[in-house]
Amino acid sequence: MLLDIRNLTIAKDTPTGRVNVLERVNLQINEAEIHTLVGESGSGKSLIARAIMGFLSSSWHIQADRLWFEEQDLLNLSAKQRREIIGVDVAMIFQDAKSYLDPNLTIGEQLQEAVLDQDLSGGFWNRRKQRKERVIQLLHRVGIKDHSAMIESYPHELSEGAAQKIMIASAIAHRPKLLIADEPTSTMEPATRQQIYRLLAQFHARHGMSILLISQDLGAIMKETERLTMIYSGQIMESGSTRELLDAPHHPYTEALLNTSLYQQAQRPPRSRLPTLAGTEPSMQHLPIGCRLGPRCAYARPKCVQTPDFTKKRDRGFACHYPLHLEDDA
Amino acid sequence: MKPLLDVRDLTKTYVQRSGLFKRKKIEALKPTSFTVEAGKTLAIMGANGSGKSTLAGLISGAIQPSQGQIILNGQVLHADNYRQRAQHIRMVFQDAEASLNPHLTIGDQLEEPLRFNTGLNQKQRRERTIHTLQQVGLLAEHMVFYPHMMSTGQKQRVSIARAIILNPQLLVADEALATLDSSVRAQIINLLLDLQSDLKMSYIFISQSPEIVRHLADDVMILKEGDILEHGHVDDIFNDPQHRYTQSLLLSELNSA
Numbered sequence: 143m144l145l146d147i148r149n150l151t152i153a154k155d156t157p158t159g160r161v162n163v164l165e166r167v168n169l170q171i172n173e174a175e176i177h178t179l180v181g182e183s184g185s186g187k188s189l190i191a192r193a194i195m196g197f198l199s200s201s202w203h204i205q206a207d208r209l210w211f212e213e214q215d216l217l218n219l220s221a222k223q224r225r226e227i228i229g230v231d232v233a234m235i236f237q238d239a240k241s242y243l244d245p246n247l248t249i250g251e252q253l254q255e256a257v258l259d260q261d262l263s264g265g266f267w268n269r270r271k272q273r274k275e276r277v278i279q280l281l282h283r284v285g286i287k288d289h290s291a292m293i294e295s296y297p298h299e300l301s302e303g304a305a306q307k308i309m310i311a312s313a314i315a316h317r318p319k320l321l322i323a324d325e326p327t328s329t330m331e332p333a334t335r336q337q338i339y340r341l342l343a344q345f346h347a348r349h350g351m352s353i354l355l356i357s358q359d360l361g362a363i364m365k366e367t368e369r370l371t372m373i374y375s376g377q378i379m380e381s382g383s384t385r386e387l388l389d390a391p392h393h394p395y396t397e398a399l400l401n402t403s404l405y406q407q408a409q410r411p412p413r414s415r416l417p418t419l420a421g422t423e424p425s426m427q428h429l430p431i432g433c434r435l436g437p438r439c440a441y442a443r444p445k446c447v448q449t450p451d452f453t454k455k456r457d458r459g460f461a462c463h464y465p466l467h468l469e470d471d472a
Numbered sequence: 473m474k475p476l477l478d479v480r481d482l483t484k485t486y487v488q489r490s491g492l493f494k495r496k497k498i499e500a501l502k503p504t505s506f507t508v509e510a511g512k513t514l515a516i517m518g519a520n521g522s523g524k525s526t527l528a529g530l531i532s533g534a535i536q537p538s539q540g541q542i543i544l545n546g547q548v549l550h551a552d553n554y555r556q557r558a559q560h561i562r563m564v565f566q567d568a569e570a571s572l573n574p575h576l577t578i579g580d581q582l583e584e585p586l587r588f589n590t591g592l593n594q595k596q597r598r599e600r601t602i603h604t605l606q607q608v609g610l611l612a613e614h615m616v617f618y619p620h621m622m623s624t625g626q627k628q629r630v631s632i633a634r635a636i637i638l639n640p641q642l643l644v645a646d647e648a649l650a651t652l653d654s655s656v657r658a659q660i661i662n663l664l665l666d667l668q669s670d671l672k673m674s675y676i677f678i679s680q681s682p683e684i685v686r687h688l689a690d691d692v693m694i695l696k697e698g699d700i701l702e703h704g705h706v707d708d709i710f711n712d713p714q715h716r717y718t719q720s721l722l723l724s725e726l727n728s729a
C-alpha cells in the first residue's frame with residue numbers, strides 16, 4: 143500500500159461553528175496504480191490532495207485514524223521530515239499549469255531548479271553542464287523535441303498543453319512514487335487532453351509511478367484508470383475497480399453521475415431531456431445531516447439522515463443504506 | 473421562409489506591427505456567410521484559435537467587423553448601434569463567475585438591461601425579473617443574493633436569465649457549458665431545450681464537445697483558421713465528415729478509448 147488514508151476528517155471554523163468539510167474519508171492507493179478521484183466542484187477532492195501534500199494552513203483542523211505514506215504516519219512527522227518524504231516521493235500537477243510557472247524565468251531556468259543534486263556527479267565545475275543536460279533529457283521525456291527553443295521561452299509564450307508538459311517534466315525530475323494530478327486537463331481541448339493522458343500513462347507503464355488523478359467528470363478520466371473513488375460534498379460515496387463500478391454502481395450518486403456523463407448522453411436521442419440530480423449541491427454552511435446526497439437522491443428514505451457506514455465488500459466499498467445492483471450472495 | 477439571422481461576408485482582420493514600417497495582417501475570420509432560422513440551433517466547432525469566439529463577438533457586437541453585414545429579420549445591424557442589437561441578440565459566456573458583477577445583487581444585475589433597453593417602470597421591472605428567475609429555475613428570493621452566495625450552476629442560470637430577460641431572438645453561447653459539472657451541465661441543457669421550445673429562440677452555440685453539439689444543434693459549422701470548412705445538418709456532418717480536421721474534432725475521447 144503506497145498511500146493509506148482512513149477516516150480523514152478536515153474541519154474549518156466558520157462563524158456558525160466548526161464544519162466538517164471532509165468527513166471520514168477513506169482512500170487507499172496501491173503501488174503502480176492509477177486511481178481516479180471523481181467529484182464535482184466543491185466536493186473537497188482537491189482538499190484531500192492538499193492534505194496529503196501538507197499544503198493546508200493551520201486554520202484547517204485535520205484528524206485521521208491513518209494518513210500513511212509507505213507505512214509512515216505523515217501526521218506525526220515534523221514539517222521538515224515530512225517535506226523530505228513528500229518533496230521527493232510525491233509530486234503534484236495542477237489545472238492551470240501556466241499560473242504555476244514563474245513568469246519571470248525561462249523554462250530552462252525553472253527546470254534546472256527542479257533537478258535534484260543527487261542526480262549530479264563529479265565536482266562543482268561539472269554541475270552546470272550536467273544540470274543543463276538533465277533538463278534537455280527531461281524535455282525529451284515529455285515529448286518536446288525542440289528543446290533549445292523551449293529552454294529559451296518564457297511561460298507566456300507556451301500553449302496550455304506545452305505548459306502542462308513542463309509541469310509534468312518538473313514533477314518527474316524527482317522520480318516520484320506518486321503523482322497527484324489535480325484536474326490537469328479540464329481546460330484543454332480534447333486532442334491536447336489525450337496527449338497529456340498518454341504521457342501520464344507512459345510514465346505509469348515505464349516507471350511504475352502511481353497516479354492519483356482528480357477529475358470532475360466521469361467522461362474525462364484516463365482510460366487506464368484501474369480504480370475509481372467517488373466523492374460528493376466531502377463524503378466518499380463509493381470506490382472500487384473502474385470496470386465494476388461503471389457496470390453496476392452500488393451508490394445512487396455514481397449512477398447519477400454516469401447518467402449525466404457525456405458518454406451516456408451520446409446514447410440518448412437528440413434534443414431529449416437528460417436525467418440529472420435535482421437541486422444544487424449544498425453550500426458549506428448548510429450541509430445536510432446524515433448522507434449529504436440525501437436531499438437530492440432519488441432513492442432517499444428516512445433512514446438516510448443517519449450517516450451510512452462505509453461498507454466493504456470484496457474490493458469495493460460504498461456508503462449507502464440502500465445500495466443498488468447488489469446481489470445477495472452472502 | 474426568411475432566415476432570422478443572415479450573415480454576409482463577415483470578416484475580421486487584425487493589423488499587427490512587425491517592424492518600424494512593416495505591418496502584418498492577421499485574418500481572424502475570413503469572409504463568412506451563413507444563415508440561422510428562427511427556433512433553430514447552429515453549433516460552431518473548431519480548435520483553439522479557429523475564430524469561433526471572434527465570430528461570437530462579431531455577432532453580439534462586442535467586436536467591430538472589418539467588412540460584411542449582419543442582417544437580423546431583414547434589418548441591417550450597425551456595429552455601433554448597441555441598443556438595437558442588445559434587445560435581440562444576447563450572449564452567455566463561459567465563465568459565469570467572471571461575467572457577473574460581484575458588487576451587485578442578482579436582482580440589480582438582471583434589472584440593468586431592462587433599465588437601459590425598455591421603458592418599464594420599477595414595479596414592472598421587478599415583476600419581469602422575478603418571472604425570468606422562475607423561468608431559469610431559480611426563486612424570487614435569489615434577487616437579494618450576491619453572486620458569491622451562489623453555486624456555479626446557479627450563476628450560469630443567472631447569466632442565462634440576464635440573457636433572456638429582454639426576450640431576445642438569438643442567444644449566443646460561447647462555451648457556456650464547458651466548465652460546468654456534469655449534473656449541472658445536464659440541468660442547463662434541459663433548461664436551454666425548454667426555453668427554446670417555449671420562447672422559439674435561436675441559439676448560436678459554440679462548443680468543443682461533439683456530444684453536446686449532437687444533442688442540441690440542428691446545423692453545425694466547422695471553423696478552421698477563420699475559414700468555414702464544413703457547414704451542414706448535424707446528422708450529415710457527424711455521419712459523413714469530409715475533412716480529416718472535422719473527423720479529429722468529432723472524435724470523442726470516449727469513442728477513441
